[in-house]
Amino acid sequence: MGRLNLQRLIPALSLLGLVWTGTAPAEELDRVEPYKVLRSLQFVQDLVVLGDHSAAEMQRFMLETIDKRLRGAAPAIFADPRNVDASLIYAMSGGNPATLEFLVARDIDGNFDNRVTDALRKYLSGKGTLIANTLGDMVAEYRDTRIAPYLALVAGNVMIPRDPAKALEFYDWARLTAPGTIVEEAALRRSLAVAVEGGMVDKASAYANRYARRFLHSPYASQFADLFVQLVVEHHEAFDGSEITATLAYMDNDRQREVYLRIARQAAIKGRNELARQAADKSKLLSGTAEGADALANLYGGLAGIPTNEVGAAIAAIAAIPDEILSPSDRALRDAAAAIAEEVVRKPEPISPAQDSEPNVVPSNDESVGEAISEDVQQDPTAPPSVPAGTQPGPAELKTAGAKDPDPEFRSFVDTGRSKLDAIDDLLKQEGTN
Known part of the structure; x- marks a missing residue:
């Protein structure tokens, strides 16, 4: 770490009860209770979402620190529920999932609630939809505990595919019980995503305004900007223009x-x-x-x-x-x-002598000419131009008409237009997916 980061680390270390000497803590980290190390991690993460981007490096340091502390802790230390909660919150805060597996495997005294650890292990392994209802029940059961806001955030994540409205309820509860934290930032940002995708314009507008007011300097604010632009463009007719101004006023x-x-x-x-x-x-x-x-x-x-x-x-x-x-x-x-x-x-090309001599090939009135061009451009380039139903000539008519190609200049115009439009369509499709 650079000098600036070491200076900024002092408040986090003070939460651990340590004094920074410039080279090493006065007290070894492996003697500090895990829940104290977690407080420092939470402090740093909240700094990050409030706009201190230099704290991102400290966040990595604190994640590594608490991981080492949890793995090196004696099993008896988890008789203190605060250390159990610290382990679970660490796992839900971007920590190493393998560490939770390690701690649960060593838990011979039953300090960890197996229902919670099993649910989190499934969630962290990408199988969260299997335990959506279970997590919902746990949020209510653990409502007044230290892990409650984190459980609500996780429950909202797994509930999105099944019940977006219920997911918003979990997110609302998470942010209201952990104001000013990384939990509130994540809950607001994900609530906005759910509301935008679901066409909930009023809710999305309210979430966007709150996010701009509270977390505009978060490193994740670029995701918020993407969602806000999507909201305005896709739902402009249902969107009050004054709300755009009100949200952007914080910028x-x-x-x-x-x-x-x-x-x-x-x-x-x-x-x-x-x-x-x-x-x-x-x-x-x-x-x-x-x-x-x-x-x-x-x-x-x-x-x-x-x-x-x-x-x-x-x-x-x-x-x-x-x-x-x-x-x-x-x-x-x-x-x-x-x-x-x-x-x-x-400007339209003038009718050439060749076109004038082939009246049976190109329609003579303006409306049918436009129709023929439109159909030809929209077809696959390798497919023959379609003929409107009811006008398909029979073998005798084809024979008498001679079935000659249209004027080369006209054909060149159509082919050029088709190739340009195909290229433009491809470009706009690519832009639409960005």
Whole structure:
């Protein structure tokens, strides 16, 4: 560890009853009660989610420390229920699952509740759905104990596939009984995910606001931002716009601009054009002197302008964006947008003499021409163009029509359009999965 981390470690060590001398604790860690070591771990983890990112290294140190202490402890030390609880909380706080197995195997005095340890062992091995109901019962039974908030968090995790509403109840209980801790942070973040996926717009909005107010500087806040953008884009029509402003009000200008840019990008990709334009405009207002910020807003706003009568301005805005300020994915997005815009403003090809001499091959009225092009572009490139039901010519008609290929220029236009649209579709599918 660096000097700064050693200085920050002093409060955690003081919880252990140790004095830091600069080289080693005055009292060996293997003589400290496990529950005291756990307090230091909890202290450090809470620092992390409250914004002290340098404490992440200390968290790893404390996890290693408590793991060694638990494995080296005499079995008699677990006659103290506080040390048993420390072992269980350690296992539910990112600790080594094998250590819990080790302690349970050595428990000849019955200090551990086998129901709890069996449930946690299944959960930690990825079989949590098998004990969802059991964990729910344990949350009620252990409601007033030290392990209760952690059990509620675990119960919420395993209940999501079976009963999302019940999972939210467990998360609510976990965060309300452990305010300001890593438990509350995890419960709020997971509650937001459940509510967004379930389309619970009001609940999701409330969870998002609470998270922004309390844990905006957590290292896990990027997951919150992803979920908030998903909420706004996917449920914009049911979402009160003022709630977006209220949630983002807890952020500085740079964070707000970043969120608005992400909203504009996802909205443009998913065809929420009005939302994309609004978010891009708000991002511009917050750009200040940030290099490239307006360019990205112009890109995402330009995407939204392509299907409108402002397509000319959108093309100009997109074309003016230099390559060097765009990421590879944004450059690909810009190129796709330019290709679409080119097709939107492209003038129809005049009828060639070859087309005019083959009236039986290409439909003569505008409506049927558009229908034929649409069908041809949507089909698999290797498949022949489809013919509307009821108009399939018979053998005699084919023979008299000569069954010649359409005009080469027309065929080239259709093939070019198909290849561009296929490429754009592939790009947008990839973007939609990010």
